[in-house]
Amino acid sequence: MILIVDDTPENLISLKKVLEKHDFEVDTASSGEEALKKVLKNEYVLIILDVQMPGMDGFEVAEAISGYSKAKETAIIFLSAANTELKFITKGYSSGGLDYITKPVDMGILLLKVKTFYRIYEQSRKLIEIQKALMDEIEFRKKAEHKKDEFISIASHELKTPLTSVKGYVQLLGRSIDKGDLETVKKHLQKAEVQLEKLNDLIADLLDISKIESGKLKFNKKNFVMDDLLDSIIEIMHQSNPEFHILKEGHAPQEIFGDEMRIEQVIINFLTNAMKYSPGTSEIKIVVRFENAGVYVGVKDYGIGIDTEQQKSVFDKFYRVEETAIHFQGLGIGLYISAEIIRRHGGEVGVKSAIGEGSEFYFHIPLISPTDPD
Structure with missing residues (x-):
C-alpha cells in the first residue's frame, strides 16, 4: 500500500486517482502528524511525502519514520515545489528518502519510479523468504543429522547391551554344565532368555x-472387542511383571474394526513405559470407555511425570526426555511407532502429565477405522 502525504487536498486527490488507475492501493494523510499515526497502525511499501507542510515538514516526518522499526524498510519519495536547491535535495536523502522529485510532477516519471520501487520491494521480499526457507532447511538438516548420529549411537549401545549379557550367560552356562549344576543352568537360561527378548x-x-x-507397515484389520484384548494384555503383563498391579477402569464391549495385534503393540508399549518410568510404585490404571463414536484407552501411572514443554515432542521420532535418557534405556522410537499405528487407524494419541504426579498416555480410535491403502 502507498501513503500519500500532502497538505493540499487537490494534490492528494489527483495523485490518488492516478495511482489507483494503475491498480495501486492508496492511503492519504493531510499532515505530518496524521501520517505518523497511520504509519504506526499500517504497513506501507512506499510513502510519497510533500516537503512543505505546516507543523511538521516532510524532512521531520521522514526522520521520525526512520526511527520506527516497523517502517524502516519503507521507501520514501519526497515531492517539493520550492526547495529545489542541492542542499535541500541532499537533506532529503539524509532524512531517509530514496528519491527527490520536484513539482510540477511528471506523472509518467512518478509512475515509473513507483513501479520500480514496488518491483524492488517484491524482489526483496522474495529474497528474504528464500533466505528464511534456506536457513530453516539448513537448521532442519543439521538437527536431522545430529538426531541420526545420536540414534545410531543409542541403537548401537542398546543392541550391544543384551548381546553382551547373553554372551556372558552362555559362558556361565558352559561352566555350570561342566559342573553338573542344573539349578544354576536354569537360572542362567532364564536370564539369557530375558536379554534375548529385549x-x-x-x-x-x-x-x-x-x-x-x-x-510398508502392513495392517491386518478385522473385528475384535477392546475389553477382551485388554483382559488378555493385563493377564500377560501380570505374569511377566507380578510386582505391578494393573487395574482396569471402565468397559468397551463394542466391536472395533482394526488390527488387533498392532493395537495390542501400542497398549503394551504404554504399559511397559508406565512400569519403566514409575520406580518405587506398584499400581497402573487402564482407563477405557466408549467416546465420540469410538474407544478411548488411557494408561495411567503414578511415576516421575513429564514436563509440559516436553510433552509436545514425546511422540516424535528418536525423541527421548533428556532427564530420563540418562537413567532409562530405550531407542526413543516406541511412542513414534505407536502414534503411527493409531493414526493409520484414523485415531489420535496424546499424553496428560505433571512432574512428580505421573502420566496418562492415551489414544482414541473410531469403531470402524479407515481401510488401509496397503
Missing part, C-alpha cells in the same frame, strides 16, 4: 520404523 523387541522396533519410513 534384543528381539529392539530389532522389531527397528524393523517397524524401517517399514514406516518406506510405507
Whole structure:
C-alpha cells in the first residue's frame, strides 16, 4: 500500500486517482502528524511525502519514520515545489528518502519510479523468504543429522547391551554344565532368555520404523472387542511383571474394526513405559470407555511425570526426555511407532502429565477405522 502525504487536498486527490488507475492501493494523510499515526497502525511499501507542510515538514516526518522499526524498510519519495536547491535535495536523502522529485510532477516519471520501487520491494521480499526457507532447511538438516548420529549411537549401545549379557550367560552356562549344576543352568537360561527378548523387541522396533519410513507397515484389520484384548494384555503383563498391579477402569464391549495385534503393540508399549518410568510404585490404571463414536484407552501411572514443554515432542521420532535418557534405556522410537499405528487407524494419541504426579498416555480410535491403502 502507498501513503500519500500532502497538505493540499487537490494534490492528494489527483495523485490518488492516478495511482489507483494503475491498480495501486492508496492511503492519504493531510499532515505530518496524521501520517505518523497511520504509519504506526499500517504497513506501507512506499510513502510519497510533500516537503512543505505546516507543523511538521516532510524532512521531520521522514526522520521520525526512520526511527520506527516497523517502517524502516519503507521507501520514501519526497515531492517539493520550492526547495529545489542541492542542499535541500541532499537533506532529503539524509532524512531517509530514496528519491527527490520536484513539482510540477511528471506523472509518467512518478509512475515509473513507483513501479520500480514496488518491483524492488517484491524482489526483496522474495529474497528474504528464500533466505528464511534456506536457513530453516539448513537448521532442519543439521538437527536431522545430529538426531541420526545420536540414534545410531543409542541403537548401537542398546543392541550391544543384551548381546553382551547373553554372551556372558552362555559362558556361565558352559561352566555350570561342566559342573553338573542344573539349578544354576536354569537360572542362567532364564536370564539369557530375558536379554534375548529385549534384543528381539529392539530389532522389531527397528524393523517397524524401517517399514514406516518406506510405507510398508502392513495392517491386518478385522473385528475384535477392546475389553477382551485388554483382559488378555493385563493377564500377560501380570505374569511377566507380578510386582505391578494393573487395574482396569471402565468397559468397551463394542466391536472395533482394526488390527488387533498392532493395537495390542501400542497398549503394551504404554504399559511397559508406565512400569519403566514409575520406580518405587506398584499400581497402573487402564482407563477405557466408549467416546465420540469410538474407544478411548488411557494408561495411567503414578511415576516421575513429564514436563509440559516436553510433552509436545514425546511422540516424535528418536525423541527421548533428556532427564530420563540418562537413567532409562530405550531407542526413543516406541511412542513414534505407536502414534503411527493409531493414526493409520484414523485415531489420535496424546499424553496428560505433571512432574512428580505421573502420566496418562492415551489414544482414541473410531469403531470402524479407515481401510488401509496397503
